Amino acid sequence: MALAMHELTEIERTLAAPDVAPQVFSTLRQRFPHLAWIRCDASDVTETPYCSLGAFDLHLLDSADHCAQITDDPARATGIVLAKRAVKP
Secondary structure (H helix, E strand, O other): OOOOHHHHHHHHHHHHOOOOOOOHHHHHHHHOOOOEEEEEEHHHOOOOOOEEEOOEEEEEEEOOOOOOEEEOOHHHOOEEEEEEOOOOO
16 A cells, blocks of 8 residues: 555654654554555665654655665655664764
């Protein structure tokens, strides 16, 4: 099932909140179980993020074809790669 724009907006709002909880990945995964979710360190992803929110880079995942790939098209997105950036002191 593809990512709807209202879902993307809700995900962005959640990640941009100033008091985002450490368990945000689990929360979003439970809230949007129809999406594929991948969590990693931002240094593990070479593609430009769809957007950066708080401590996270948000990448859209297109797994509709044989190989999953990062996309910048929300209409093709079937999942989210949530990449956490290192916090600078």
